[in-house]
Amino acid sequence: MKTAFTPEQLADPEIAASAGAIRKCVHCGFCTATCPTYVLLGDERDSPRGRIELIRRMLEDGGPPSPEAVKHVDRCLSCLACTTTCPSGVDYAQLIDHARAHIEAHRVRPLPERVLRALIPAVMTRPARLRSALRLGRLARPLEPLLARLGLAPLAALLRLVPSPARMPKVSTSAHGERRGRVILLQGCVEPEMTPQVRAAAIRLLTRAGYEVVLAEGEGCCGALSEHLGRAGEARSMARSNLAAWAAVGPVDAIIATAAGCGTMLKSYRRLVGEAVPARDVLEFIDEVGLPPVVKQRRPSVAYHAACSLQHGQQIKAQPPRLLAEAGFDVRSVPEGHLCCGSAGVYNILQPELAGRLRDRKAANIAATGAAVVAAGNVGCMAQLSPALAAPVVHPVELLDWATGGPMPAALAPMESSLRVAT
Known part of the structure; x- marks a missing residue:
């Protein structure tokens, strides 16, 4: 795609990066088949290539964006399904984040x-x-x-x-048996309050795999929520604070995230603040170091919901279902697994109508698998899907923890009698 940025504009590193991304787009249309909003609405402006054209015009013109550009940029989920299918390697994450920051800086939104x-x-x-x-x-x-x-x-x-209340159980962060290494577990901001059982399961699984787990003092939000809202400066400040907190811990093998959205953000720190970190999703890390020995027991069927931030943002696709199968679960693929459930950070708050339609579509596809349990690797997906499904929704790490000697996830308690230890 042609661009007409001035030399003065291109002196801005953000404009230069976005201009390079825009020029890579050849308008082939492959992205439209995987874009959730285009699939729902059929509006070219709600497709990635349509938004790229709107972003090009907005950035070239500078100043306040048009209402049209704001409307269709706001409707983007940032699911990054388009990056998975793009044959030209367009950095859509750069474009949508830059567009949101531009809108935040130049658009006066209504007071509500x-x-x-x-x-x-x-x-x-x-x-x-x-x-x-x-x-x-x-x-x-x-x-x-x-x-x-x-x-x-x-x-x-x-x-x-809003979930039912839950507490973080006490768990040891010391490695079991021979110590293989040391990792930082990202504590996050939303997950500890919404699903504290996920952090506990991750600590048990990591220590069982031989790793000491460190909870870094002074660590805060990864910055993803602020970046989704166009508050780029705020996101950078959060990233720098986290980098300082992790540096105080000393050398570690990895920084582990249990929320896929946070993991994607951590892997973007190089672009955001110019410093890369050894970030790993917990499922990615366990796949690399090996699952601890599995306890023999009946396991329920599991529909694996692939969070967009995991499958598209981090390109982690095969590892989670492979680990669940290795742990003895009957893993079932979800139809239209590439489409977003509508959570997408705070999208389900800002765009509730579209998010609700995506949630209901995803819930119907999950129900069609007939699985007894749903596994989703992101706290937002878990909160989004739980009210729409009859089956319990848990994090894959809870299932892997249970399969390797941890407690059964509390959400599975009603089916406990049918899951007695096999003889």
Whole structure:
């Protein structure tokens, strides 16, 4: 695609990087078949190549973006399915992140939008505030239908995502048996409050594999939520704070993420702040170092939902189902597995109507597998899908922990009698 950036514009490294990405696009249209919003809406402006054209015009013109550009950029999930299918290697992540930052800097949004977009990072990236908000959310959950009828869809969507209360059990972070190494486990901001059982399962699995687990003091949000909102400076500040906290820990073999969205963000630190980190998704790392010995026991059938941030953002596709199969689970593929469930960071809050349609489509495809359990490697996907499915939704690391000697995931308790130890 041709561009017409001025030399002065190209002196900006962000503009230069985006111009290079735009020029790689040949408008072949391969991306349209895998773009969730184009599949739903059939609007060229809601396809990656359509958005690239809108972004090109917006960046070349500079200044306030058109309402059309804002509308269709906002509708992008950042699922990055387009990057998986793009034969030209377009760096769409660079383009969409740059576009959001440009809109944030040059567009004055309506007051309700500004308030919501300020509240999301102010609450969700700070565990203590999120904990209090979740308590209030549980009290207000009965109001969800009323809020939806009153046209307050974002607030109704927030209440729908509020999970039942859960606590982080006490677990040892020391390596079992011969110590093979030392890793940092990203604590995150949303996951510890929404699904604390995932961190506990990850620690048990990693220590059982022979690794000491370190929880770095002073670590905070990875920055993904802020970047999704176009708050690039805020995301960079969070990244630098984390880098300082990890440096204080000393040498480690890897920095492990249990939330796929966080893992994708950590692997983007080189682009964001110019410093790469040895980031690994927990499933990626366990696949590399080997699954601990499996305890013989009946295992339920599992529908593996591939989080977009894992399969597209990090290109981790074969490892999770392979590990689950090695652990004795009957793993079933989900039809249209490349399409997003609608969670996408905070998309299900900002775009609840489209997110709901994607969720229902994904839930129907998962139900069609007939699996007893759903495994999803991202806290957002788990929160998005749980209300729409009859089967329990757990993180794959919970299942792998259970299969290698850990406790059965609490969500599977109703089926315990049918899963007695095989003789």
